[in-house]
Amino acid sequence: MLDYEVTSGASMASDTQQIALGLRRGDVVVLEALVEQYQYRLVRYLIYLLGRRDGVDDLVQETWLRVLERGSSYDGQSRFESWLFRVARNIAVDAMRRRRMSGLDSNDDDDVRLAPASDEPSPFTIAARTEDADRLARSLETLEPVYREVLVLRFQEDLSLQEISAIVGAPVSTVASRIYRGLATLRPQFQGETA
Amino acid sequence: MNIDRHESFQHMIDESLASGISAERERSLRQHLDTCALCQEYLSASNRVIAGLGGFSFEMDPTLNARVLASLRRPAQQVQAGQPGRRRWALIGVTAVVLTLGGSFVDLQFGGLIAAVFDIQRTQVRQELLAFWIVPSLCVLLLFPLLPLLLKAGAHREERTL
Numbered sequence: 001m002l003d004y005e006v007t008s009g010a011s012m013a014s015d016t017q018q019i020a021l022g023l024r025r026g027d028v029v030v031l032e033a034l035v036e037q038y039q040y041r042l043v044r045y046l047i048y049l050l051g052r053r054d055g056v057d058d059l060v061q062e063t064w065l066r067v068l069e070r071g072s073s074y075d076g077q078s079r080f081e082s083w084l085f086r087v088a089r090n091i092a093v094d095a096m097r098r099r100r101m102s103g104l105d106s107n108d109d110d111d112v113r114l115a116p117a118s119d120e121p122s123p124f125t126i127a128a129r130t131e132d133a134d135r136l137a138r139s140l141e142t143l144e145p146v147y148r149e150v151l152v153l154r155f156q157e158d159l160s161l162q163e164i165s166a167i168v169g170a171p172v173s174t175v176a177s178r179i180y181r182g183l184a185t186l187r188p189q190f191q192g193e194t195a
Numbered sequence: 196m197n198i199d200r201h202e203s204f205q206h207m208i209d210e211s212l213a214s215g216i217s218a219e220r221e222r223s224l225r226q227h228l229d230t231c232a233l234c235q236e237y238l239s240a241s242n243r244v245i246a247g248l249g250g251f252s253f254e255m256d257p258t259l260n261a262r263v264l265a266s267l268r269r270p271a272q273q274v275q276a277g278q279p280g281r282r283r284w285a286l287i288g289v290t291a292v293v294l295t296l297g298g299s300f301v302d303l304q305f306g307g308l309i310a311a312v313f314d315i316q317r318t319q320v321r322q323e324l325l326a327f328w329i330v331p332s333l334c335v336l337l338l339f340p341l342l343p344l345l346l347k348a349g350a351h352r353e354e355r356t357l
């Protein structure tokens with residue numbers, strides 16, 4: 001069985017307090033360290049959420065700007081990444097809405113579609129580095145974003161159901177159901193064979 | 196063994212992976228897994244999905260960090276300039292006290308002058324100045340130390356609308 005519980009100790013609390021203080025002050029050194037530490041994870045989260053690579057860098061930039069602008073609202077009581085992903089999610093959802101609206105205005109179906117065009121390799125296919133990842137890539141591409149999102153938050157970010165619930169703004173029971181459903185969709189790739 | 200029982204244990208596996216289960220349920224699950232090939236395969240496939248999710252490595256634009264940091268520098272300076280530090284709060288506080296006390300003193304002097312010019316009782320003018328001007332000013336001054344707390348509460352409200 002796998003144990004994904006992450007211990008939270010006094011050192012983490014002191015780290016998050018330092019981050020909160022740094023953000024309140026607009027401390028460039030703290031920001032540099034945060035960008036350095038969390039950039040890849042932020043990019044990965046947004047790719048899982050959107051299912052595409054293009055436009056992610058712009059959202060990343062917008063996310064960090066929002067982090068700076070709203071930094072005083074991070075109180076250091078929770079893990080920084082939970083707060084960061086919440087900020088990123090809100091920005092991504094707004095961007096999706098804008099895309100849909102502009103798509104409706106222009107009657108252009110390409111704008112409405114959030115997944116990459118079928119002839120383009122998905123970001124998951126490009127990023128797959130193991131045989132199992134390669135097998136998951138196609139299923140991930142077609143999996144709904146809400147399921148991809150909870151899978152990456154739970155199994156890559158090691159966040160608890162409560163933390164994920166705060167990020168996605170859904171009850172813990174809904175988050176759990178999404179994880180079960182996401183796993184159920186991907187599991188057939190490996191069933192019916194010996195590991 | 197009936198299908199429902201397998202489903203029950205497979206749900207337990209899902210729960211275990213998603214949030215963990217109690218030691219007692221885990222013991223029961225392990226006992227079941229020792230004898231059930233179907234549920235073993237279910238667990239193995241689930242674990243491979245989870246391990247497979249770790250097999251992606253997304254390429255990053257090597258200039259992204261530098262671009263982000265460059266775009267943050269100016270706003271960060273604005274945040275620094277707009278955030279009064281402790282020393283600045285203390286300075287603002289002392290200035291407020293001096294202005295309020297000095298203003299109150301000037302008011303009382305000016306009240307005496309007005310009373311003399313308009314031939315009104317000096318004590319009456321002073322009482323009215325005290326009631327309607329000086330005491331409210333001092334009350335506002337007493338609220339001044341609460342300003343940082345009010346700003347913090349405002350920030351918490353902002354968090355809900357991230």
